[in-house]
Amino acid sequence: MVWTGGMKDMALKDFPVDECLLQGNASCPGCPATIGLRLVLKALGRKTIMVVPACCTAVIESLYPTTSFDVPVMNIAFEAAAAGASGVEAALRQQGRTDITVAAWAGDGGTYDIGLQALSGALERGTNFIYICYNNQIYSNTGIQRSGATPYAAWTTTTVGGKTEFRKEMGEIVLAHHIPYVAQTCISYPEDVYNKILKAKSIKGPKYIEILAPCPPGWRFSMDKTVEMGRLAIETGAWALWECENDVMTFQGKSKLLLEKKVERKPVEEWIKYQGRFSHLFKPEKDLMKIKTIENHIDETWERYRNCYLHTGTKKENEFVH
Amino acid sequence: MLSQSNCHETRGGGQEMTVIMDTGNRIGAKAAVMAKPQVVAAYPITPQTTMVEAIAEYVANGEYKGEYICVESEHSAMSACIGASAAGSRTFTATSSHGLLLMHEMLHWAALARLPVVMCNINRVIGPGWNIWVDENDSISQRDTGWIQFYCSSNQEIFDTVIQAFKLAEHEKIVLPVMVNLNAFILSHTSMPAEIPEQSVVDNFLGKYIPKWKLDVDNPTTFGNIIGPPYYYKVRHAMQEAQYNAKRLIPQIAKEWKKLSGQYHGDLLEYYKCEGAEHILLSMGAIGAESKIAIDNLQKAGHKIGLARVRVIRPFPTEDIRKLGKQADLIVIDRNISVGLEGALFNEIKAALYGETDAKVYGYIAGLGGKDVTYKDIETMCRKALKGTMKEQEWYGLEG
Numbered sequence: 071m072v073w074t075g076g077m078k079d080m081a082l083k084d085f086p087v088d089e090c091l092l093q094g095n096a097s098c099p100g101c102p103a104t105i106g107l108r109l110v111l112k113a114l115g116r117k118t119i120m121v122v123p124a125c126c127t128a129v130i131e132s133l134y135p136t137t138s139f140d141v142p143v144m145n146i147a148f149e150a151a152a153a154g155a156s157g158v159e160a161a162l163r164q165q166g167r168t169d170i171t172v173a174a175w176a177g178d179g180g181t182y183d184i185g186l187q188a189l190s191g192a193l194e195r196g197t198n199f200i201y202i203c204y205n206n207q208i209y210s211n212t213g214i215q216r217s218g219a220t221p222y223a224a225w226t227t228t229t230v231g232g233k234t235e236f237r238k239e240m241g242e243i244v245l246a247h248h249i250p251y252v253a254q255t256c257i258s259y260p261e262d263v264y265n266k267i268l269k270a271k272s273i274k275g276p277k278y279i280e281i282l283a284p285c286p287p288g289w290r291f292s293m294d295k296t297v298e299m300g301r302l303a304i305e306t307g308a309w310a311l312w313e314c315e316n317d318v319m320t321f322q323g324k325s326k327l328l329l330e331k332k333v334e335r336k337p338v339e340e341w342i343k344y345q346g347r348f349s350h351l352f353k354p355e356k357d358l359m360k361i362k363t364i365e366n367h368i369d370e371t372w373e374r375y376r377n378c379y380l381h382t383g384t385k386k387e388n389e390f391v392h
Numbered sequence: 393m394l395s396q397s398n399c400h401e402t403r404g405g406g407q408e409m410t411v412i413m414d415t416g417n418r419i420g421a422k423a424a425v426m427a428k429p430q431v432v433a434a435y436p437i438t439p440q441t442t443m444v445e446a447i448a449e450y451v452a453n454g455e456y457k458g459e460y461i462c463v464e465s466e467h468s469a470m471s472a473c474i475g476a477s478a479a480g481s482r483t484f485t486a487t488s489s490h491g492l493l494l495m496h497e498m499l500h501w502a503a504l505a506r507l508p509v510v511m512c513n514i515n516r517v518i519g520p521g522w523n524i525w526v527d528e529n530d531s532i533s534q535r536d537t538g539w540i541q542f543y544c545s546s547n548q549e550i551f552d553t554v555i556q557a558f559k560l561a562e563h564e565k566i567v568l569p570v571m572v573n574l575n576a577f578i579l580s581h582t583s584m585p586a587e588i589p590e591q592s593v594v595d596n597f598l599g600k601y602i603p604k605w606k607l608d609v610d611n612p613t614t615f616g617n618i619i620g621p622p623y624y625y626k627v628r629h630a631m632q633e634a635q636y637n638a639k640r641l642i643p644q645i646a647k648e649w650k651k652l653s654g655q656y657h658g659d660l661l662e663y664y665k666c667e668g669a670e671h672i673l674l675s676m677g678a679i680g681a682e683s684k685i686a687i688d689n690l691q692k693a694g695h696k697i698g699l700a701r702v703r704v705i706r707p708f709p710t711e712d713i714r715k716l717g718k719q720a721d722l723i724v725i726d727r728n729i730s731v732g733l734e735g736a737l738f739n740e741i742k743a744a745l746y747g748e749t750d751a752k753v754y755g756y757i758a759g760l761g762g763k764d765v766t767y768k769d770i771e772t773m774c775r776k777a778l779k780g781t782m783k784e785q786e787w788y789g790l791e792g
Contacts, residue, residue, distance in 0.1 A: 119607045121475065134623055137614035142607040144478050145616030146471060147497055153468035157433060157475025157483075158607065160459035164430040164481055170609055188471065191464030 079265045086112050095138030097130045100293030102283035102300070104130060105257040106204050110173070110281075113267035114200075116141055118171045119158055123151040123185060125177035126211045127204075149184040151176045152192035155199045163198075171271055172199040179209045181280075182218035182240050193247040193276045200270045200277040203240070204257075206285035214288045221308070222367060223360050225290075225347040232350055232360070236367055241280055245314055249276040253313035256282040258300030262311055262322055269313075282309045290346020302341040307368045310375070319379040329375055338364050409587040409654070416579035419547045419586050420486070420512045420572070421446035423554035425456045426594045427510070430481035430601075433461040433472035437491040438524050439576045440514045444486055466491035470498035470509070477507035478615060480606035482558065485509065488576065489516035489530045496534065502569045503538025503631065505616060508561030508601075509569040511539075512554065515677065515727075516576040517761050525762020526576040528677060532705075532728040532736045538631050540570040540638055541706045545681035547584040549657045550574050556645050558598055563645075565637040567604060576762070578678040589653045597652055635707040642704060658701065660709035665691060666698030672716050673774060674741060675725040676702045679758070679765050683725075686770035695778055697723075702737060710744040717741075717749040723777045725770065725788075727759045734785050755785040763789060 090111035097104045103126050111118070120143045122128060128145055132138045146154040151174040159172045176185055181203040189201060208226055209215040215228040219240065223232040241254050250273045253266040263281060270277035284299035286292065291299055303309040304324050311322040320326070327333040339361060342348035351357045412419070421443045424432070434444040450456035459476075463469045469485050477483040487495060492513050502509050513531050517523040531541060540560065544550045550572065557570040574580055605613070619627070643659035650656035664684050666672055675683050680701035687699045700716055702709065716722060722745075726735025733739060738755030745751060754777045759765040769789060776782040 116612075117609050119479070119609065128617060131614050131617040134614075134617050134619040137617060139614050140612050142609060142612045143614040143617070144475065144607055145614070146474065147501055149467065150471035150474075150498065150501075153463060153471035154475035154478075156461055156463070156468070157431060157472035157477070158479045159475075160431045160433070160461055160472070161476040161479035161481035161483075164459055165479075187464060188468050191468055194464070195461065 079261065080268065082261055085260075085264060086115070088112065088116070090116060090118075090140040092138045092140055095130050096132045097126070098287055098293070100286040100296045101126070101130070102206065102257045102285060102296050103127055103204050105296070106263065106281045106283055107175070109257070109260050109263045110175070110202060110267050111141065113264045114171050114173060114271060117169055118173055119144065119162075121146060121151050121155040121158060121172065121174045123176050123180045124148040124211065125180050127175060127177075129211060148180055149188055151180060151185055151188065152197070152201055153188040155201070156192050156195065156197045159197055159199050174199060174201045176201070176203055177209075177211070178203060178205040178207060178219035178240075179217045181205075182238060190247065193244065193249050193278065197276050198274055200267070200279060202267075203278070203280045204283045205280055206283045206288055207237070208285065208288045210285050210288040222364055223348060223351060225350060241312070244278045247276070248317060249278065250274070251277040251313070251315050253279045254282070254309070255279065255311055256300040256304060256309060257284070258297045258304070259311065259323060266313060269315075288347070290349070291344050295344060299341070299344065302336070302344070305336045306338045306341040307335040307372055308338060308341055321379070328372065329380060335368070335372075338368060409589055411585050411587050413583050413585050414547070415442060415581050415583050416544075416547045416550050416574050417443035417514070417581065418446045420550045420554055420574065421450070422588065423551045424484045424486075424510070424512070425450045426591060427484070427555055427558045427598055428482065428595075429458055429484040429510075431459045431461065431473070431476035432456075432484045433463050433469045433476065434485050435463050435466045435469045435487070435491060437466070437488045439516060439580045440486050440488040440491070440512070442581070443512060443514070466494040467498060470495040470502060473509045474498060474502050474505060474507055477502070477509050478505065478607050480603045482562070482601040483507075483509045484511070486512040486514070488514035489518055492530045492534060493518065496537070499534055499537040499539060499569070504627065506567045506631075507569060508558075508567055510554065510557045510561055510572070511569065512572050512574065514576050514580045515573050523761055524576065526578055526678070526727070527760045527762065528573070528728040531571060531573045532730075534571070535706055535736070538568060538635070539706060540566075540568055540635065540704070541573060542571070542704055543573045543676040543680070543702065544579065545657075545678060545701060547579060547582075548586040548655060550579065551586050551588065552649060552653065552655045552657060555594055555597065556649055559645050560638060560641060562601055563641055564604060565641060566634050568631065568634050568638070573677065575678040587653070587655065593652050597649060639707045639709065639711070658703050660702075660704045661712050662701040662703055664699040664701065666700060666716075666719070668696060669698030669720050670696040671723060671774070671778060672720045673697060673699045673723045673725070673770070674702055674716075674737065675699070676705070676737065677727065679725055679727060679770070682765065682767050683770050685767035686774060689767065689771055690774055695774075697774060697778065705737070705740070708740055708744065713741050713744040714748045717745040717751040721752040721754070723754045723756070723774055725756045725758050725765075725773065727765070729757055729760060738785065754782050756788045757785070758788040
């Protein structure tokens with residue numbers, strides 16, 4: 071049994087100073103993945119083995135024989151992160167090393183698309199690991215191609231006129247596996263990221279956490295705006311902070327207020343106008359139809375959230391969880 | 393029932409052997425479990441299923457105490473083996489045909505990551521159309537992945553080769569994955585007797601697996617990150633050296649096992665009645681076993697012909713083949729086809745002989761799609777070559 075209901079959230083000022091992601095790594099300026107990695111590794115600590123498939127992080131690790139990681143890392147093929155982690159976890163169990171956390175760290179392409187089967191398999195098998203998807207809504211390492219996470223109307227190099235389909239709700243696909251812990255967060259909310267990882271670490275079984283990671287070169291915004299783009303995604307309702315612990319769903323921060331209709335969400339224009347990937351919606355003239363389509367889709371999503379989760383999501387205080 | 397014990401025998405050295413009568417798949421599973429891998433990850437595919445089912449029975453009855461991960465695909469089976477091996481565990485899996493092909497990417501990965509995974513592959517036809525019978529195109533098409541590849545010709549050889557495969561894979565001069573191939577149904581589902589040594593014999597032979605490197609929180613290392621051309625070039629060269637080391641170590645390990653268990657099936661090749669032969673037949677797998685009867689009959693009829701059964705195709709036994717080429721003309725039977733060229737073994741044997749000998753080399757394609765190849769067929773093939781009426785390469789038995 072794991073005590074989770076009484077877990078005290080950690081404030082930013084109390085985060086460990088220890089850094090397992092080293093300076094001088096090969097990420098782009100303004101990279102959200104490194105912001106996420108720093109937070110995640112602070113929460114996971116040094117008794118962690120990372121499994122990383124093909125993604126930007128394979129570059130961030132830097133060139134052999136150097137590395138930017140101060141925890142052991144196993145790189146693995148694009149679709150294989152969850153399966154590779156299953157193997158690592160099984161080996162550690164045989165060695166009696168239950169003190170080590172196995173964390174898969176994959177992008178949205180490696181999670182929503184090519185790695186979905188292996189992820190679903192590992193979740194269904196009850197693999198004791200944390201699968202973390204840092205979601206920048208594109209194949210960014212290969213140069214900005216569409217993924218299953220790319221939102222409607224976004225330009226990518228393979229959706230030159232803007233994507234014509236909506237992104238899938240990966241978090242809800244994972245929810246259907248009814249694993250002990252599923253969460254969505256965003257790099258712009260370090261305490262939310264940190265505390266969700268910390269909570270996941272304390273729970274046995276499969277855990278899935280998705281971190282929205284606004285990518286300056288991919289989304290076409292200025293590299294000093296990474297954190298702001300994440301915040302605006304939450305404030306416009308284009309992304310949500312939620313967690314689901316043993317099938318009890320709760321929303322956090324502004325997402326909670328939005329769910330409960332205690333605040334109005336900002337128009338999505340406030341978010342997309344800073345992003346070059348949506349610039350075709352504003353010039354040569356404003357594409358009101360498409361902007362409205364995005365707005366409607368966000369509204370529909372939140373209506374669905376309210377219908378599904380608002381009244382079921384009251385978490386009891388001091389709850390014991392198996 | 394896991395095995396049917398028929399009788400006990402005592403070997404030189406005082407070791408008691410149990411003779412069991414069982415299928416190739418179940419005897420392979422027995423060997424795998426006796427090697428005590430810490431992790432097995434597998435996905436079912438005909439005709440490998442009875443091998444992974446047998447391991448599941450060993451889990452249920454407590455004979456296998458390691459982790460058994462029932463993954464959702466062969467790609468994940470090999471990926472999980474890679475993860476487990478990288479974390480320092482002895483690791484085993486089994487597959488066949490399309491399963492092996494789905495693993496292809498991860499076969500390269502396991503070899504390049506220098507992980508000593510051991511795998512049984514049941515040689516089965518590739519579709520379409522769906523066909524579950526034997527041919528060797530599945531594993532032949534994985535020759536360039538860096539795996540050491542054995543081909544067995546009896547259930548006893550399956551047992552002994554699986555045990556030896558762990559020793560070889562984990563040897564500090566090798567550290568490469570090893571594939572043990574056995575023919576679908578002819579071996580996988582056919583009961584034959586096999587002598588099984590005591591567990592202590594296997595334990596002493598293999599020892600505990602101590603990896604040269606592993607994922608270790610006390611010594612954090614990044615495995616497989618971006619690598620520039622100069623280092624990558626060295627990685628490939630080191631793999632080639634390890635494969636070449638295997639040419640020396642396969643015979644050494646085979647002889648070591650012979651001392652302990654009394655079982656020996658040859659080194660890289662098994663020679664059968666090659667003394668004084670002017671023609672030598674080369675074949676693999678079950679055809680290799682069937683060939684012995686053909687050779688007996690042909691010798692009785694006065695032909696100077698012997699057999700060299702190829703047990704290992706990676707590393708390729710180039711030096712042994714050259715010796716044969718200096719002694720005799722060669723007849724090769726391939727149960728595979730590199731479409732657009734010729735049989736793989738035929739092709740590689742000719743390449744090994746280039747500039748070394750003017751021996752004639754004849755190549756047959758036979759038994760694709762599981763078409764039966766009996767000793768009579770082999771005799772017919774050999775007679776045609778002996779008469780000198782055979783073309784350089786022919787497809788045997790296309791009619792009918």
